[in-house]
Amino acid sequence: MLAVASFIPDQVRQHFGDTRQQLRSHVENSKPVVDEPRDARQADLRRVGQDIYLSSEKDFISSIEELTETDLYQQLEAAATTGASDGTQLNELQDTLAEMDVDFTESAAHFGDSLIEAVGPVGVRWEESQETDKDVTADSSQPLPDREPDARPQMIADFYDFDTIEGFQEDLVHHLRCQVRDCYIEMGIAPPEAFRVLGPGFYENIGWYRHHEFYPDYYNYHAEIDDWQEEHTPEGLLG
Template sequence: TDNNNVQHKIAVDTKGEIKGHSQDGYPDDPAERTEAANEHVNQARRFAKYWVYRNCGYDTLEPMRNPDRIAQAAAVLRPLTPETTDAFFGDLYRHLRSIGRDKRSPLELPAGVAATEAVYQQDVYLGVDEETATAYADVLADPAVLELLETSVAGAAPEPDAQTVADAAGIDLETLPNVRDGSLVEAVSGVHIHWDDDHGQYHTQWGDHPALERSPDARIELFAFDPENLDALREQLVRNLVCQVRDCYLTMGIAPPTAVRILGHGRHDASTWYTHYDFYEEYYDPDADIDTWYEEYTPPDAYSSD
């Protein structure tokens, strides 16, 4: 039942394709629905794919719409040293620092695109062997660890050290890999520049892609801001990813876990939806006063698997 009290029956195959969808509240033809009705239908489809992933173990979610994978990317970036941050995100850092200053940027913007209006994207590919991935994914997905991650990003608590993370997850510190040197990041892309034109059409100038035959685990999406230093950039990268985790749940029509109910820009498309549809609130605005997180539409076991 969606948050417009319409019931849906959705068939999802093991690859995440929708094989059947019936409902009793909207026209069957998408062209005959209102925009809001189409978004409610889309919410139901996103939730169905997530439910099959969470409860049946099939990889039915697009990687960059999987809240677990995005949370893992956030947790991997959180402890990076300034030197490692520079190695992965140096071009992005120097471009952001050049905006508003008389400094040359390493990026070339498309003609007519203002540096202050573009969205800067960069793909992150996590790289761990299967044994480490299995063990470390459990650590990063642990609710206690995620809460430490979120509160440190929000400034409500100091950045957790490795021992604190290990204690929160109930594991031996010796089993955690060294994460500060970026060993859990296999590659990053170049910087993509994303913008919309005067007619509201979106465009992307793609940066270099690494020679990997798979999708990235996360895509950072930042508006222009002035990072004081590389640590400030890293904090913003992590905050953006945590907000994207929040967006994954909200755009399914359910509440995010408490640990990621923070405000700020996450996914650019989600921020656009928040401004367009009345049933969303301004979650992208750090100063917004939020009335609802969709708790009433959230199954009690939405964040756990059988």
Template sequence: MHQVEMHKKNGKIYAHEQDGYPDDPSKRTNREDEMVSQAREYSKWHVYREHEYDTLPPQRNPDRIAATLATIREMDDGEFERHFGTLVQQFKSYGDDTVERPIELEDAVPHNQTVIYKQDVYLDATIEDVRGYHEEIAAGVDDFATAVIGRLQEAGVFGTLGDRLSELLGNDGSADTDSQPTEFSSSDHFRQFGPDHISEPYYMYHRDDQPDRTVGRVANHDREPDTVIEMIPTAVIDSLEIFRAFLVHHLLCQIRDTYIGMGVEPPVPYRMLGTGIHKYTLKYKHFEMYPEYFDTEADIDGYVYY
């Protein structure tokens, strides 16, 4: 039993009592510490869902992530390229040495260390606008997710994903601007939310015996982003279309991770395999209590890569 008390407006936990695990985190095993963390995350979810306070961190809120997914999915190719063209070119450069890399990595990046590329997405929507949204679109997820994954399979993305992720985690560490959304879009459009601001891409990398380093982030808003895209260049990206499919898949996996992080199985439409929130990708790799949800070839009952 856990007794958790938090501020209703921001979800900050100021009291947490339980008698199952040591109070001192340094004395807990990884599993015990994770169980305490799950109880905290679930408490925030319960208050958010049942009492309608905004207690979830934005990047751990499945409704905000789903709203971001819908916004990106419904963009025409011209708007999508304006926001994500730099990252598309950066990803292309990993598979084609002739492609100029728009983001130069600093010399301090360890040799052969894969970096995590990020972008902050701010939506023109209030918490009341998005509340319950990931459940609203769940019925339509199967159809377009199947199309997304099918397109990625055709492009050979998943054939390289496992190997590239293994290398990373083993160490811990031209579009038609007038076109409509690409072919994996369903005829059933989701309710849309306009982007308020999407940052320029930046990156983060792990360092031995030092905190992770983030390079190039410009915080130009007075609030937290609704979603932080955290993508690892593990796939063969050769077009705007393939990158968009890869990004949509990534956001679906982020929704999965919000549930796993609070010790709850996600709704069936979000039980897919692949990389989502980077913090959880590392946990899945290094904590024995978790299956390797990041691995698209993992055999986990009820989970698919679609």
């Protein structure tokens, strides 16, 4: 999420432009990146996304852990939780990482690029029945890590605005925040304040929130939430 929030518009287009284009094809007369079969086009709540693989370099991860102890990280974290991107902060970040001897190659000229190892091709998933999902994915010649992705956006066109690349970036960051929220709710504990946000996160969780009275409608942007599971959260984790 922090990586995506730190991107400049050209980087958003490079990594996630296919997701934006596929989503736009669902709501306007534009060409999709991947052609969807008829049963997909007739399905409700088609989810679009690309698998995200974060860097697994141990030295880089150690440097990032050191970075999290700085004031600059707190500023960037605030930017990530609002979907904002600030060029001045990015320049300061690059200077800080250089002082830590983090190798910034031409292909990783920005913080976000250094955090992301690879992004998979755009895919569309839809519900064939209550028990079965189907999916179609664009072709890709890019090699991907032989492991599960670290994040998998599941964006539904009806919930987002794609007029500008900056607006799409904000929506994508917000969607990832909602997925983090869902992870905490699944564990039965309250998410941190920065992730007490409303909107669709994981697709499966939308069904839980809709059909189980135990859960408020966290997926609904307009819901009034008075229960973030604080009652079930150890005191040391609240805040």
